[in-house]
Amino acid sequence: MQKQTYRLGDLQLKIMKVLWEKSEASVPEIHETLQTDKELAYTTIATMLRKMEARGLVKHRVEERKFIYTAAVREDAVSKKMTEHLLDHLFEGSLADMVSHLLSSREISPEELSKLQRLITERKKKK
Template identity: 40%
Template sequence: MAGKKQDVALSDLQIAVMRVLWERGEPSTADVAEVLAAERGLKHTTVATLLTRLEKRGVVAMRRDGRQLYYRALVSEPDVRRSMVADLLSSLFGGDARALVSHLVDESEIAPGDLDRLRKRLKAAAGEDGT
């Protein structure tokens, strides 16, 4: 999947599974289940089902070693974030990033210190573009 941008919208539970894969590289089903049992109280069978569905979608790859199954992510966290934010931006804000930022400011989701950091990032990005 390298080089190809994929539309990857994941549920909250799927993201939790993916975070374990991103952090651990290629854990077994049991390893993922252990982490998610502690974090979310999920049963091994639920985690196995989530991993199987993610594999069918092409988001993860599975490798068998004896009776043990190992999974690794085929999409990166930044790619998932980018895809899901683009979907949110398109569906709720008509593709208008300014409307999204305005909403976050209006709803106090962005604190004044966050705005200062955002201004600096925008200024730096504008400088990189030569504008």
């Protein structure tokens, strides 16, 4: 089990983000939180959560007849999996290629650039 955490649908990801943020949430809470994005039926969220639980992405406990959901996978694990998947499948594992792509196609603030620079310098020292 614990299959492919690297492929999460958009809605699933949104739900995970809510759970990571709040650490736990009831269905109404999640539904409420996501309403800003797009109109989604309450049952859509509830169904999705049940499917996600079957897939091992979330867990729930019952509290006063309400389902309280929590994430069953950690955010950094998922981010890592998803990013690595893309990196390996699209850029043959070359981080430089990937970043160069982003650099050439997006506006990146000077702050971001500096932050990046620091990160890399740090990393070079360590290794």
